[in-house]
Amino acid sequence: MALVEVKNVRKTYRREAEELTVLDGLSLEIAEGDFVALMGPSGSGKTTLLNLIGGVDQPSSGDVVVGGTRLTGLRGKQLARWRARNIGYIFQLYNLIPVLTALQNVELPLLLVKMSGKERRERARHALDIVGLEDRLKHFPRQLSGGQEQRVAIARAVVSDPTVLLADEPTGDLDRKAGADILTLLDRLNKEFKKTIVMVTHDPTAAERAHRRLHLDKGVLSNGPS
Amino acid sequence: MPIPISYNVRNVIQRPWSTLATTIGIALVVAILIGAFALASGFQAALVETGSDSNAMVLRTGADSEISSGISLDAAHILKALPDVAPGPDGRPLVSADMVVLMNQPRLGQEGSSNVTVRGIDPPSLALRPRVKLVAGRMFAPGSDEVIVAQRIARRFAHCGIGDRLRFGQRDFTVVGQFTAGGSGFDSEVWGDNAVLMPALNREGAYQSVTFRMRDPSRFAELKRRLESDRRLGVEVRTERAWYAGQSRLMSTVLRAGGILITLIMAVGAIFGAMNTMYAAVGQRTREIAVLLTLGFTPGAVMRAFLFESVFPALIGGALGCLIALPINGVTTSTTNWSSFSEIAFAFRVTPAGMIAGLIFAAIMGAFGGFLPARQAARQSLAMTLRAG
Numbered sequence: 079m080a081l082v083e084v085k086n087v088r089k090t091y092r093r094e095a096e097e098l099t100v101l102d103g104l105s106l107e108i109a110e111g112d113f114v115a116l117m118g119p120s121g122s123g124k125t126t127l128l129n130l131i132g133g134v135d136q137p138s139s140g141d142v143v144v145g146g147t148r149l150t151g152l153r154g155k156q157l158a159r160w161r162a163r164n165i166g167y168i169f170q171l172y173n174l175i176p177v178l179t180a181l182q183n184v185e186l187p188l189l190l191v192k193m194s195g196k197e198r199r200e201r202a203r204h205a206l207d208i209v210g211l212e213d214r215l216k217h218f219p220r221q222l223s224g225g226q227e228q229r230v231a232i233a234r235a236v237v238s239d240p241t242v243l244l245a246d247e248p249t250g251d252l253d254r255k256a257g258a259d260i261l262t263l264l265d266r267l268n269k270e271f272k273k274t275i276v277m278v279t280h281d282p283t284a285a286e287r288a289h290r291r292l293h294l295d296k297g298v299l300s301n302g303p304s
Numbered sequence: 305m306p307i308p309i310s311y312n313v314r315n316v317i318q319r320p321w322s323t324l325a326t327t328i329g330i331a332l333v334v335a336i337l338i339g340a341f342a343l344a345s346g347f348q349a350a351l352v353e354t355g356s357d358s359n360a361m362v363l364r365t366g367a368d369s370e371i372s373s374g375i376s377l378d379a380a381h382i383l384k385a386l387p388d389v390a391p392g393p394d395g396r397p398l399v400s401a402d403m404v405v406l407m408n409q410p411r412l413g414q415e416g417s418s419n420v421t422v423r424g425i426d427p428p429s430l431a432l433r434p435r436v437k438l439v440a441g442r443m444f445a446p447g448s449d450e451v452i453v454a455q456r457i458a459r460r461f462a463h464c465g466i467g468d469r470l471r472f473g474q475r476d477f478t479v480v481g482q483f484t485a486g487g488s489g490f491d492s493e494v495w496g497d498n499a500v501l502m503p504a505l506n507r508e509g510a511y512q513s514v515t516f517r518m519r520d521p522s523r524f525a526e527l528k529r530r531l532e533s534d535r536r537l538g539v540e541v542r543t544e545r546a547w548y549a550g551q552s553r554l555m556s557t558v559l560r561a562g563g564i565l566i567t568l569i570m571a572v573g574a575i576f577g578a579m580n581t582m583y584a585a586v587g588q589r590t591r592e593i594a595v596l597l598t599l600g601f602t603p604g605a606v607m608r609a610f611l612f613e614s615v616f617p618a619l620i621g622g623a624l625g626c627l628i629a630l631p632i633n634g635v636t637t638s639t640t641n642w643s644s645f646s647e648i649a650f651a652f653r654v655t656p657a658g659m660i661a662g663l664i665f666a667a668i669m670g671a672f673g674g675f676l677p678a679r680q681a682a683r684q685s686l687a688m689t690l691r692a693g
């Protein structure tokens with residue numbers, strides 16, 4: 079059984095009188111340990127799909143099952159708890175909390191599981207170690223470069239050892255060199271730590287790093303050249 | 305699964321000016337609340353301290369003021385002869401059967417007249433009530449047409465200087481002395497010999513109250529039970545202190561309620577200030593809130609975090625309000641405007657209870673101001689905000 083199963087999902091947004099269909103009967107399976115690149119023009123529904131897999135949004139119809147859990151059956155608090163344990167989110171704009179240090183940002187998801195303060199700090203430090211920022215623990219986000227901020231964000235996404243990593247244009251706001259570093263890091267998380275990754279990207283060279291490339295256009299998925 | 309407090313504290317520090325404005329607003333409201341409570345407490349204390357715990361005060365059953373009370377001459381005789389009455393330094397029992405009556409007297413410096421309390425006493429009264437001290441002239445001679453007046457009365461009413469004559473009923477009384485009573489209720493009275501005043505005022509049938517020093521104040525409960533069950537007497541017994549505490553209750557309640565009313569009106573402003581600050585904070589941090597929710601913090605946790613961000617500076621404001629209010633402790637109020645209750649001077653009393661009430665009120669203001677913005681933060685749609693920007 080696939081780790082992520084999207085079954086015949088429809089997602090419509092209602093804007094005043096008119097109804098906008100973003101995803102129209104979309105189905106998708108992602109195996110454990112896979113690294114999928116999701117491409118497509120702007121406005122084609124990539125973020126929407128990622129949000130459905132991440133339990134941040136609910137489909138209008140159809141089912142989303144991740145790691146055996148049917149997300150469409152969960153509500154509010156249950157869904158929040160499920161996200162905390164199963165999803166690591168990486169955003170285009172990093173979205174670190176500005177008033178917290180790198181270490182505190184990475185500790186944040188661990189506050190949601192039962193853990194001693196000491197263990198929490200150790201695990202956060204270890205995650206920052208993996209992304210190569212062991213010497214930036216006490217830095218605030220504004221004291222870091224974009225690439226470093228994104229690496230902190232990745233440490234935050236993996237620190238609680240989630241089932242799936244969802245990355246929404248993680249290199250979209252970075253220069254070529256920093257972007258390449260981030261991709262190398264994601265690649266390593268996939269190979270070395272067996273993380274399942276779904277990455278939205280516009281950049282064909284970024285998509286090259288994935289095992290599978292999917293194209294989303296007008297609500298329909300197609301396999302890209304692999 | 306709480307959001308760490310340091311996150312909120314740092315966010316509060318990030319906006320020092322709006323936080324300062326909120327804090328000072330709340331500090332002022334709390335200072336006024338504590339001030340009003342200090343006024344009420346001071347008033348209450350002045351009256352309560354009129355009475356002593358060592359004195360027992362006897363009134364007719366059900367009487368809620370001395371004026372409406374009555375103790376028959378026979379009952380007064382029985383009470384005066386009780387073995388429970390302590391003797392004074394001269395060996396005579398420390399007991400006074402008082403006649404109390406309101407007399408209308410012309411005021412000084414303004415038109416009209418108002419009521420003065422006239423108290424006819426037994427000679428041991430001064431020893432019985434040590435707070436009452438002669439400050440000018442001398443004590444009235446027993447059996448004479450002489451009276452002493454409270455100094456504070458002398459300032460407000462005509463004919464109260466030493467040597468002046470006051471007319472009560474059909475007789476003139478000469479003022480021979482002035483006394484103070486330490487800001488207590490006695491500071492509003494004229495005292496004379498009950499043996500002379502009662503016939504002069506046609507009040508020979510009964511006294512209003514009997515007060516005596518107890519030989520053993522620790523046995524008050526037993527004394528009370530014994531006297532109150534005595535059919536011949538028909539009286540109620542309290543300690544003098546409890547009696548005056550009861551007398552102060554209405555007025556201090558009115559003062560407190562007035563203070564609360566003014567405070568509430570001002571609090572509306574402070575709450576809107578806090579609300580404004582918090583709406584701005586939530587507006588600026590929609591993306592950050594979305595991230596917290598995405599990570600798996602519950603809407604409840606987000607709501608509590610933002611409530612804390614509002615309550616925390618409010619509590620600091622409350623503490624500041626306590627500091628602002630503290631110096632008024634001990635300041636004596638001018639009493640000239642308070643004609644409704646005859647001339648009681650008293651000092652503001654800032655009490656720990658008043659300060660705790662101020663702190664609690666500050667927290668409540670913070671919570672009220674923060675509630676709607678915090679709820680907005682907790683309810684924001686996740687998918688929508690993550691996409692924006």
Ligand SMILES: Nc1ncnc2c1ncn2[C@@H]1O[C@H](COP(=O)(O)OP(=O)(O)O)[C@@H](O)[C@H]1O
Nearest residue numbers: 091093100119120121122123124125126127688
């Ligand atoms: N909350 C919303 N309300 C209305 N329309 C929305 C909403 N969210 C997304 N959309 C629309 O859905 C479409 C897909 O959006 P999105 O998934 O963000 O696309 P992508 O990430 O591929 O650029 C867009 O046309 C967008 O305007």
Ligand SMILES: [Mg+2]
Nearest residue numbers: 124125126246
């Ligand atoms: Mg997008």
